[in-house]
Every structure is written in C-alpha cells, then in structure tokens.
Amino acid sequence: MSPSGFSGPLVPAINIVVLGESGVGKSSIVDKFLFNAQWVRYDAVGTSPFGTESTSDRFNVEVDGQRYFLLFNDINATPIRLQQPGLVHSFQDKSLNVADGVLLLYDIGDIQTFDHIIQWGWEYVCACRTGHSKFGCILVGNKLDLVQGENKEKRQVPQSLAEEWASMVGVKSFEVDRFDREKLQDVMRDLVRSVKWAERRNKEDLEMMRDEEDTKPMTVSEESKQGGHRRNLSLLQKVRKAWPRLQSKSRTAS
Secondary structure, eight states, X not given: OOTTSOOSSOOOEEEEEEEEOTTSOHHHHHHHHXXXXXXXXXXXXXXXXXXXXXXXXXXXXEETTEEEEEEEEEEEHHHHHTTOTTOOOHHHHHHHHHOSEEEEEEETTOHHHHHHIIIIIHHHHHHHOGGGOOOEEEEEEEOGGGSSGGGGGGOOSOHHHHHHHHHHHTOEEEEOOTTOHHHHHHHHHHHHHHHHHHHHHHHHHHHHXXXXXXXXXXXXXXXXXXXXXXXXXXXXXXXXXHHHHHHHHHHHHO
C-alpha cells in the first residue's frame, strides 16, 4: 500500500524530479507531501531512477478525475553546479532526462538560490533532455512560513519577480509553507497538469513531424527533427537576454 493509503491495480506513473540548491528544503517538502511529516528518511534513490523497486517515495494522487502514481527523486544542484572534484552526476543527468515533470525549488529568504535555479538550473534541465522534448515544470518558492508577519523583512525574493520569470518561460509559479500539506498537494496537482499538457504537445509535434515527412521526406524531415531543439535554444536565448534585467530587479529587491 502506498503512503496515501490507496491500494489496488497500478495507475499511470509520473516521474518527478525536485531540483534545487543545498538547504532549500527539497527532501523536507517531499516528506511533507508523502507522509505529512518532516525529516522522514524516504528512499529517493532506489535501484533505478525514482526508486521503482521501493514503495517509500511513491504517492497516489487524483487530478481532474484521474488517479496518478507519483515517483519522486530530489537532486541537489549545488555540487553539480560547482563541479565538485570526484562528483559523477550521470545518475542525476539520467533522472532529468527521463523525468516527466520537474519542480524547480528555491528558498524565498535566499536570493542566490533563486538566481541559481532560474539561470543555471533551468539550462541544466534543458541540456539533459534528449531530443529536447517538452516536459512538465513549475517554479516553487519554499519556506513562506519564515518570511511572514514580523519576519517579512527576511524575504529576499519578491513573488512578482518569480512570477515574471515563470511567465517568460511558460511555467507556473508558487510559494509554499513547509508545514501546509494541503497547499503542497495543490502544487503537485498543478505539476501533474503541466506534465499532461507537455505529453499532449509532444504527441502533437510527433504527429506533425510524421505528416511533414510524408509530404516532403527529403527536405522537411530533418527540419522537423531539429524543430524542438531550435525552440529550446530560442527560449534559452530569451532567458539569457532577460537575465541581466531580472538579476538587477532581484538585487534591488533584496
């Protein structure tokens, strides 16, 4: 039986990667979502990406009338970004390559974690995607509970700044309280919706590519195969062009 209490036949599985810098609360929010508790030592690394032979990192959730089986893997971006000596990150690369959805996580009270995840983190995810297929993605600011009330001056990442970047790359932005499981569940449901949207678009792109190959096999085929790659490069260039402006805003806000 899964942590959610459901039993019975397996339902469609969705592989989710939670990517963020050290200390942003990756394992904490997954534990809260899975078990409604903090500091649970769930098995994020099983015998294959997403621990397919372990039951501790799985969760059944219903979204828009359909039940899905979520598998989680959290990845610490810091050692990969810093290219620490001796680090072999082929497992992380593979996990991101096959992930259906990616949750980009930052700490609302630490502007550097935001800067790193929207610049380096986003590009790392895109670089890991073989074929540059579309994937579900959301941007999440964690530790909202630590920047509210009399602690509001501790906020370093304005919500409007995160929303602006998310809108620019076509994803949704959220802020979560580490102890609000209901909000986390809503966020995960939105990630599932993003995954299903990406699946539909990938299917449409594949059908379009096949139609073009049928009509102009010698000229359109290669152009179609490169289409997704060019779109991804165009999006990355757009992000890079806007980066100085966003960075200036974040520095001013902090």
